Amino acid sequence: MINEKNNKIWKRNEIDSPCIKLCSIHPSERICVGCYRSIEEIGVWSKLSSESRLAIMKELPGRAHQVQKRRGGRVGRLTK
Numbered sequence: 001m002i003n004e005k006n007n008k009i010w011k012r013n014e015i016d017s018p019c020i021k022l023c024s025i026h027p028s029e030r031i032c033v034g035c036y037r038s039i040e041e042i043g044v045w046s047k048l049s050s051e052s053r054l055a056i057m058k059e060l061p062g063r064a065h066q067v068q069k070r071r072g073g074r075v076g077r078l079t080k
Helices: 004-010 039-047 050-067 073-078
Strands: none
C-alpha cells in the first residue's frame, strides 16, 4: 500500500531535464547533440533554480541549428 504522505516527499515541483539520453558533445560547438545544453549547463543542472532551468529550456530550440550542420562526410574528406 502506498502512503500518500510519503509519496509527496518524492514529488518535486521543478523543471525537468531536457535530456533525451542521446548524450554526445559536438566537438566544435561543445553542446550536446541530444538536448542542446552546453557542458557547463549539464554540469550544474541539478544546482540551478527552476527559473534558471526554464530560461535555458527556452533557449534550447534555437541551438539546434548549431549541431545539425553537416561537416562534409566522405565528400568533405575526399576534397582535401
